[in-house]
Amino acid sequence: MRGLEGKNIVLGVCGGIAAYKVADLASKLTQGGATVYVLMTRAAQEFITPLTFRSLTGQPVTTDMFDAQSPLAVQHVALAGVADAVVVAPATANTLARLATGMADEPVSLTVLATTAPVLLAPAMDGGMWEDPTTKGNLARLRERGFTVVGPAHGRLASGKEGWGRMEEPVAILDTLRYVLGRDGDLASKKIVVTAGGTQEPLDPVRHLTNPSSGKMGFAVAEAARDRGAQAVLVYAPTHLTPPVGVKAVPVRTAQEMQEAVDLSLSGAHALVMAAAVADFRPVKPETQKVKKEYTQGILLELERTPDILKAAQGDFIRVGFAAESQELLKNATDKLRAKSLHLIAANDITATDSGFATDANRCTLLDREGVVEELPLLPKLEVAHRILDRVVGYLTRPGI
Ligand code: PMT
Numbered sequence: 001m002r003g004l005e006g007k008n009i010v011l012g013v014c015g016g017i018a019a020y021k022v023a024d025l026a027s028k029l030t031q032g033g034a035t036v037y038v039l040m041t042r043a044a045q046e047f048i049t050p051l052t053f054r055s056l057t058g059q060p061v062t063t064d065m066f067d068a069q070s071p072l073a074v075q076h077v078a079l080a081g082v083a084d085a086v087v088v089a090p091a092t093a094n095t096l097a098r099l100a101t102g103m104a105d106e107p108v109s110l111t112v113l114a115t116t117a118p119v120l121l122a123p124a125m126d127g128g129m130w131e132d133p134t135t136k137g138n139l140a141r142l143r144e145r146g147f148t149v150v151g152p153a154h155g156r157l158a159s160g161k162e163g164w165g166r167m168e169e170p171v172a173i174l175d176t177l178r179y180v181l182g183r184d185g186d187l188a189s190k191k192i193v194v195t196a197g198g199t200q201e202p203l204d205p206v207r208h209l210t211n212p213s214s215g216k217m218g219f220a221v222a223e224a225a226r227d228r229g230a231q232a233v234l235v236y237a238p239t240h241l242t243p244p245v246g247v248k249a250v251p252v253r254t255a256q257e258m259q260e261a262v263d264l265s266l267s268g269a270h271a272l273v274m275a276a277a278v279a280d281f282r283p284v285k286p287e288t289q290k291v292k293k294e295y296t297q298g299i300l301l302e303l304e305r306t307p308d309i310l311k312a313a314q315g316d317f318i319r320v321g322f323a324a325e326s327q328e329l330l331k332n333a334t335d336k337l338r339a340k341s342l343h344l345i346a347a348n349d350i351t352a353t354d355s356g357f358a359t360d361a362n363r364c365t366l367l368d369r370e371g372v373v374e375e376l377p378l379l380p381k382l383e384v385a386h387r388i389l390d391r392v393v394g395y396l397t398r399p400g401i
Helices: 019-031 050-057 078-082 093-100 107-114 127-131 133-144 170-184 216-227 255-265 329-339 381-396
Strands: 008-013 035-040 085-091 119-123 153-156 162-166 191-196 201-204 207-209 231-236 248-251 271-274 281-283 303-305 318-325 344-349 364-368 373-375
Touching: 008 019, 008 078, 008 107, 019 035, 019 050, 019 085, 019 170, 035 050, 035 078, 035 107, 078 107, 085 093, 085 107, 085 170, 093 107, 093 119, 093 133, 119 133, 119 170, 127 133, 127 162, 170 216, 191 216, 191 255, 201 281, 207 281, 216 231, 216 271, 216 381, 231 255, 248 255, 271 381, 318 329, 318 381, 329 344, 329 364, 344 381, 364 381
Parallel strands: 008 035, 008 085, 085 119, 191 231, 191 271, 231 248, 271 318, 318 344
Antiparallel strands: 153 162, 201 207, 281 303, 344 364, 364 373
16 A cells, blocks of 8 residues: 555554554554564553554564563664554553653663654543543643544443543554555645546535435545645545544535635645536526425426536646546547646546446546656546546646646
C-alpha cells in the first residue's frame, strides 16, 4: 500500500483489553508493506502474548529493555531512531500519564521519549478514567508536544457500560497513520479539491433523480491526495461512505450545491479533480409537497440543464475530469477534455461490469491536453487515484503550467 511500503512502524502495545485488536492493526500494517517493531509493556503481556505479534510481523518483539535479544539492550534508543512513526495502542490512562511526565523506565515510554518521529496515540480506557481531568490534562500536554490522537470512540466498554473510552478501530488508526506519514509527501502544501458521488435532483420532498455513483472513486482521490500531504477538500454528494480522516469534507446534495461548494473551495487551490457524477438535468419546478400517486396517472417532467461545474471552474489550477461513457470512449472523452479546457481526463467505459460505478476497481484511460494517451489496467480505485495524482504532480512541477 502506497504510504506504508518500506516504512518502519514502532507499535507500542499497553495493558488494556483492546490490546487484542492491536494484533489486527499489526497484521494490516505488515500486509501494507511496513516493517513493524512491537514493544510491549508488562501489563500488555497479561492480555496478549509477544508470540502473537512476532507471528504477525515476522519481527522480534521487545518486552524488556534489558532483554539481551532486544535492540534496546544494544542501544536503548535503537527503535526510536529507526521509526518513521510510533503508534501507541491501546494508550491506557497509565501510559498517557507516563508519557506526559517523560518517564522512560519501560520500552514503550522510553522509545516515545527518545524519538523524533511522529507519535500517534490511540487511547482506550474506562469511561470514568477518560473523563478524569488528570487524563484530559495529560492528553492536552501530549497534543501540545505535537502527538496525534485518534479516538477514543463511544460504545460498550469492558465494564459493560456505554461511554467514551473504546479504542478506535484498527482501520481508523491505520487511516490516521497514513495521514500522519504523508505530511511531507509530493503534494505537501498543495490544496486539491475533489468531488465525489452522484448528485440528487429533487422531484418532490421524497423523490429525486440520481445515478449509481457510490462516491468510491472520488473518495479514493481525496484519500490518495491526503496520503501525499495535500490539503484535500472533498465535496461529495450523498453516499454511505465515511470521509477519510484528515480530509475537509463538504457534503452537498444537488449539482447547484456542488457548484457553490466547489467555487468556495477553489480559493487557493492547486488542482480540481471532478470524479462526481453530476446530474446533467434537473426538474424545472420541484414540487414542495409529496406528489400523491392517487391523484395522478402519470407525470410529465420538465427538465433543465444543471450548471457544468467543471467547465465553469476556470482559473490558475490543474483541472482533471472523468468521462463516464457507454460508447466511443476515447472520442467522447477527448471532446470533453477540449470542451471543458482540462489538463487531463480519465475515461471509464461504464459498460464493463468490473469497473466504473460502485465497483472497488476501475479501468481508465488517461488522456491529456498534450495528446498523450495512457491506458491503465484494471486497478483498485486508490491506485487509479494515485496514477491521476502522479500526473497532477507532473503538471504542478512543470514550469509555466
Ligand atoms: O462513484 P463511483 O461509484 O466510484 O463511480 C465512479 C464514476 C464512474 C462516477 C467516476 O469514475 C466517473 O466517471 N465520474 C464522472 C461521471 C460523469 O459525470 O461523467 P460525464 O462524462 O457526465 O462528465 C464529464 C466531467 O464533467 C466529469 O468530471 C463530471 O464530474 C463533470 N461534470 C458533469 C456534468 C456537470 N453538470 N458538471 C460537471 O462538472
